[in-house]
Amino acid sequence: xxxxxxxAFLLAGLILVAWYYFAMGPRGEISGLTDLxxxxxxxxxxxxxxxxxxxxxxxxxxxxxxxxxxxxxYKLDFTAEISFESDGTWQSGGLNDEGKGLSFKFSPTQxxxxxTANLNNFLEGGKLVGKDYRAFIQGVMxxxxxxxxWTFSRSETILVAGPGKL
Numbered sequence: 001x002x003x004x005x006x007x008a009f010l011l012a013g014l015i016l017v018a019w020y021y022f023a024m025g026p027r028g029e030i031s032g033l034t035d036l037x038x039x040x041x042x043x044x045x046x047x048x049x050x051x052x053x054x055x056x057x058x059x060x061x062x063x064x065x066x067x068x069x070x071x072x073x074y075k076l077d078f079t080a081e082i083s084f085e086s087d088g089t090w091q092s093g094g095l096n097d098e099g100k101g102l103s104f105k106f107s108p109t110q111x112x113x114x115x116t117a118n119l120n121n122f123l124e125g126g127k128l129v130g131k132d133y134r135a136f137i138q139g140v141m142x143x144x145x146x147x148x149x150w151t152f153s154r155s156e157t158i159l160v161a162g163p164g165k166l
Contacts, residue, residue, distance in 0.1 A: 033150060034060045037076045037141040040152040045082060049106035052088060057081040061138070072145040076152075077138070084133045084163065089126040092159060101139060101157030127163055135162030 038058040045055050061077040084090065084106075091105040107126070129135075139157030143150045 033063070033074050033143055033152075034076065036150050037078065037143060037152045040141060041078070041080060041154065044154050045104045048104045049090075052085050052106040052108065053090065053104055054083050054085060055080055056083045056134075074143040074145075074150070075155075076141045076143065078141060079136065079138045079160070082135050082137060084129045084131060084135075087130050088128075090129050090135075090163065091126050093126065101154060102137065102159060129163045130165065133163045133165055135164075136160040 037060075038055070041058060042055045045053050058078060058080045061079055063077070064075045066073050066075070086108055088106055088108040091107065092102050136159075137157055138160050140155040141152045142155045143152045
């Protein structure tokens with residue numbers, strides 16, 4: 001008679017383990033990949049700008065896993081909100097160092113105010129921004145899995161709205 005409760009208990013335990021694996025297993029990895037992609041975007045934005053531009057919001061729009069030739073990859077579409085921590089020129093028009101999408105180089109406002117400098121900034125795709133201005137961007141991050149874990153890079157990024165005071 002004791003075997004029926006034991007079997008029921010084991011069956012309930014197996015169901016619980018299976019539920020946890022299917023509910024948390026793949027999503028846990030995907031959630032981790034989203035966090036890694038966000039960390040990479042933060043690096044791509046904040047370091048070239050000398051921390052004059054910050055990522056204040058990051059949203060995953062879509063994600064697709066794939067595997068080719070034994071290499072796992074993950075394509076993550078995102079939107080993000082960035083804020084400007086000081087007055088200056090965002091050199092958004094130039095390509096990033098890899099030639100893909102927006103640049104996040106930033107020049108703090110110079111007190112000279114020379115029209116030649118303003119024209120050069122304009123011709124190089126510079127946008128004059130003020131402290132606390134915001135902009136919205138969207139793009140794609142590509143993740144590749146190696147024996148050292150996942151590594152993300154920014155594939156493309158565009159300006160959706162801004163910059164402006166919100």
